[in-house]
Amino acid sequence: MFCYHIRPVRKDDIHELEAIAKVEAMCFPLEEAAPAEVLQERAETFPESFLTAEEDRPEGGRIIGFINGCVTNEKTICDEMFEDASLHCPEGEYQSIFGLDVIPECRRNGVATALMEALISAARSAGRKGLILTCKNHLIPYYERFGYRNMGVSRSVHGGAVWYDMILEF
16 A cells, blocks of 8 residues: 655755655656756745655655745736746635646556645635646646636746646635
8 A cells, every 4th residue: 555644844844855856856847847946945945845655665755745835815827927936915814826746657547636635625724715726728627626727828838838827716
């Protein structure tokens, strides 16, 4: 049986941030992946919005996935948000999602779903109005399963890709 747990990122553990950067590099093309220093800045700025999935092992867990994003008053993500953690608004209305990453060998085990549900629950508990994200066309049905609504092609051109704005409102 595959066992893991979801927990907030530990912003002071440099080895963990290295592992997170490796996961990001496995999950996104180079032009879309956040570099280690950006991931570290996110972990330091909004650790409550940066959850990891850690495999349960007797010899110590490894990071197998994570979800992260700043809080904002905007209903869509702009490209500047991906690079500038200072745009995080702790009292904002919407939890954004910059990435939902799971290493290839651990996919199809419910890890991404557990991460998404945990962040949705945290956003609801924090009194947010909902969550926002951008995704590629083939992932729209996946996010719709959580209740997200497609708002059409995004103004975001992050990494040179075509993105779609998605919103989940409570």
